[in-house]
Amino acid sequence: QLQLQESGPGLVKPSETLSLSCTVSGGSISSSSYYWGWIRQPPGKGLEWIGSIYYSGSTYYNPSLKSRVTILVDTSKNQFSLKLSSVTAADTAVYYCARYDFWSDNWFDPWGQGTLVTVSS
Amino acid sequence: QTVVTQEPSFSVSPGGTVTLTCGLSSGSVSTSYYPSWYQQTPGQAPRTLIYSTNTRSSGVPDRFSGSILGNKAALTITGAQADDESDYYCVLYMGSGRVVFGGGTKLTVL
Numbered sequence: 138q139l140q141l142q143e144s145g146p147g148l149v150k151p152s153e154t155l156s157l158s159c160t161v162s163g164g165s166i167s168s169s170s171y172y173w174g175w176i177r178q179p180p181g182k183g184l185e186w187i188g189s190i191y192y193s194g195s196t197y198y199n200p201s202l203k204s205r206v207t208i209l210v211d212t213s214k215n216q217f218s219l220k221l222s223s224v225t226a227a228d229t230a231v232y233y234c235a236r237y238d239f240w241s242d243n244w245f246d247p248w249g250q251g252t253l254v255t256v257s258s
Numbered sequence: 259q260t261v262v263t264q265e266p267s268f269s270v271s272p273g274g275t276v277t278l279t280c281g282l283s284s285g286s287v288s289t290s291y292y293p294s295w296y297q298q299t300p301g302q303a304p305r306t307l308i309y310s311t312n313t314r315s316s317g318v319p320d321r322f323s324g325s326i327l328g329n330k331a332a333l334t335i336t337g338a339q340a341d342d343e344s345d346y347y348c349v350l351y352m353g354s355g356r357v358v359f360g361g362g363t364k365l366t367v368l
Contacts, residue, residue: 176359184296184304184347184359197355233303243292243351244309251303 139164141234141249149228149256155221159234159249166215167192174237174245175208175219177230185230189237190217224256260284262350264360270338270367278363279330280348286329291350293331295324298345298362307346308333335365343367 145157159173166173175187188198190208198206207220221228231253235245261283270276280293287293289311296304306315308324311331321336331350335342348360 183362184298186349186357186359189355189357199356238309239355242294242310242313243349243357244294244306245296245304245349246306246309246315248303248306 139236139247141236141247143232143234143249143252145252145254147253147255149224149254150258151225151256152223155219155224155228155254155256157219157232157234157252157254158216159218161215161217161236166210166217167212170238170240172197172237172239173210173217174235176233176235176245176248177228178233178251179227179230184233187219187221187232189239191239226256228254229256230254260352260358262348262358262360264346264348264363266361267364267366270335270342270365272338272340272367274338275334275336276338276365277327277332277334278346278348278365279327279332280350280360281330282350287326287331287350289326291331291352293324293326294349295322295331295333296347296349297342298347299343304347338367340367 140162149155172189174189188208190196205222210217231251233251235248263281295308298304312324345362347362
């Protein structure tokens with residue numbers, strides 16, 4: 138059964154770079170059938186797509202975040218990562234990773250459990 | 259910029275039927291947007307209910323169904339139960355690798 142697990146610092150200072158990893162277990166991130174995505178949810182608010190990556194490194198980003206976002210993949214570790222630069226309090230959120238069925242039906246499943254990142258000095 | 263619209267809140271009586279919708283600020287939703295639906299309870303990750311308009315994810319009971327109603331995607335819950343009280347999000351594929359989440363609907367069962 139495929140599982141995803143987010144990891145990274147829970148506290149980041151304003152203006153610094155938020156860095157998270159998502160480890161995939163029970164399957165290969167190099168599957169040709171899927172992209173891998175990051176989604177976030179500020180406290181008490183809705184879900185927002187951040188971006189998606191293919192095992193080859195091909196990426197798609199949310200235009201509203203594109204200037205600050207980098208998503209990378211490490212197939213040797215079966216992981217993909219998120220970097221969000223110049224963070225502010227508005228970037229405080231639970232960050233989820235998920236498998237994204239881009240080539241077929243465009244849906245996210247399964248999801249990681251999420252990790253809360255707080256931006257504060 | 260296109261916004262995906264959902265009812266902010268909805269209520270349904272136990273055993274009743276409710277239809278939540280997912281629209282566009284400009285234009286109509288069709289199957290080409292591959293609408294998907296996710297259920298989220300407080301403190302939990304989203305759970306996939308429906309993808310590609312009307313395909314139920316594995317393990318999802320058949321009282322959850324998806325469709326296109328008029329110019330919107332729709333999620334219908336038939337025979338609502340207390341544990342259906344959750345937030346529901348739709349997602350639309352906008353092309354060029356971009357997806358957009360709706361703002362979510364908070365469903366109350368009372």
